[in-house]
Amino acid sequence: MEAVTIKDLKKIYPKTEAVKGITFSIQKGEFFGLLGPNGAGKTTTIHILTGLANKTSGDVRLFGKDVVEDYKEARALIGLVPQEFNFDQFEKVYNILYFASGYFGIPSDIRKERIEKVLKELHLWEKKDMKAITLSGGMKRKLMIARALIHQPKILILDEPTAGVDVETRKSIWKFIRKLNKSGVTILLTTHYLEEAEELCERIAIINHGEIVTLDSKKNLLSLLEGERLCLTLKEEIKLPSNLKKYNVTIQGKTMTIALDPKKDKWEQVLADINGLPIEKMETNKNKLEDIFIHLTNGK
Numbered sequence: 245m246e247a248v249t250i251k252d253l254k255k256i257y258p259k260t261e262a263v264k265g266i267t268f269s270i271q272k273g274e275f276f277g278l279l280g281p282n283g284a285g286k287t288t289t290i291h292i293l294t295g296l297a298n299k300t301s302g303d304v305r306l307f308g309k310d311v312v313e314d315y316k317e318a319r320a321l322i323g324l325v326p327q328e329f330n331f332d333q334f335e336k337v338y339n340i341l342y343f344a345s346g347y348f349g350i351p352s353d354i355r356k357e358r359i360e361k362v363l364k365e366l367h368l369w370e371k372k373d374m375k376a377i378t379l380s381g382g383m384k385r386k387l388m389i390a391r392a393l394i395h396q397p398k399i400l401i402l403d404e405p406t407a408g409v410d411v412e413t414r415k416s417i418w419k420f421i422r423k424l425n426k427s428g429v430t431i432l433l434t435t436h437y438l439e440e441a442e443e444l445c446e447r448i449a450i451i452n453h454g455e456i457v458t459l460d461s462k463k464n465l466l467s468l469l470e471g472e473r474l475c476l477t478l479k480e481e482i483k484l485p486s487n488l489k490k491y492n493v494t495i496q497g498k499t500m501t502i503a504l505d506p507k508k509d510k511w512e513q514v515l516a517d518i519n520g521l522p523i524e525k526m527e528t529n530k531n532k533l534e535d536i537f538i539h540l541t542n543g544k
C-alpha cells in the first residue's frame with residue numbers, strides 16, 4: 245500500500261517554478277530519502293504534503309486521502325519536523341507538546357501519558373518545565389520530533405532533522421527514527437548530510453531544480469558509478485581534453501574526477517591519457533553516495 249502518492253505535482257510561485265511536475269510514491273513502512281541541493285524544491289514538496297502550501301496542479305495523497313479534498317484526515321496521518329524552528333521559544337517544553345496534542349483533540353489524560361513517554365524517549369523529560377529558548381540547538385530539534393509524534397502519525401516527515409546537531413545527538417536521533425520506522429511508521433527524510441541518507445534510507449529520490457533526477461534503491465544508486473574514481477587536483481583550470489572525452493569526467497574548477505568503468509577502462513590507458521595534464525595531486529576513491537549526488541546534479 246502506498247503511504248504517499250505524488251502525481252505530476254507542480255508548484256509555481258510568481259517568480260519561481262519550484263516544483264515542475266514530479267511523480268513518485270512511498271510505500272507503507274518505507275524509509276525514503278529526498279535529496280537535493282539548496283532550492284531544489286524539497287521543502288516546497290513537503291509543505292504541499294502537509295498543507296502548508298497549496299499546489300498549483302497535480303495529485304497528492306496520503307494513504308489514499310487527497311491532501312486538499314480530505315485535508316483533515318490527511319493531516320492527521322502525518323507528522324512534520326520542519327526545517328526551521330517554528331515553536332514559541334518562550335513557551336515551556338511541556339506546554340508546546342500539550343497544545344500541539346490539543347489540535348488533534350487528544351483527551352487530556354492520554355496527552356499526559358504520551359508527552360511523558362516521548363520526552364523520556366528523547367531524553368528531554370528533565371527539560372519539561374524549561375522554556376524552549378533555553379534548550380540547545382540539538383534539543384530543539386528533538387523537541388520538534390517529539391511534537392511531530394504526539395498524535396501518533398503513520399507518516400513522519402523530517403526536513404533536515406539533524407542540521408546543526410553534533411555527532412552524538414545525530415546518532416541518537418538516527419537510532420530513534422530507525423526504531424520508529426521498525427515499529428511501522430513510514431518516514432520521508434530530506435537531508436544535506438549524504439552519509440545520513442546512506443545510513444538510513446532504503447530508497448532515495450534526487451531532486452534538482454524542481455525535477456526528479458533519479459529515484460532508486462540506495463543499493464542501486466551506490467552501484468550506479470561502480471568502480472573507482474580518479475580525482476585530480478590541477479594547477480590551473482582547463483577544458484576537457486579531447487582524449488579524455490571517452491571517459492566519464494566531471495570538472496569542477498581545478499578538480500577533475502574520472503569515474504572508471506571497471507569493464508571498459510584500463511588503468512594503463514587512463515594513466516597514459518592523463519599524462520601531460522598540469523597535475524598537482526592525484527587520489528583514487530571508491531564511490532560514495534556523495535559522488536553520485538554530485539555526478540547527477542552537476543551542471544543540470
Ligand SMILES: Nc1ncnc2c1ncn2[C@@H]1O[C@H](COP(=O)(O)OP(=O)(O)OP(=O)(O)O)[C@@H](O)[C@H]1O
Pocket residue numbers: 257258260261262280281282283284285286287288289327
Ligand atoms: N513562499 C515562496 N515564495 C516564492 N518562492 C518560494 C517560496 N518558497 C520557496 N520558494 C522558491 O522555491 C524554490 C525551492 O525552494 P525550497 O524551499 O523548496 O528548496 P529546498 O529544496 O527545500 O532547499 P533547501 O535545501 O535550501 O532547504 C526556491 O527557488 C525558493 O526560493
Ligand SMILES: [Mg+2]
Pocket residue numbers: 286287288327403
Ligand atoms: Mg528546504
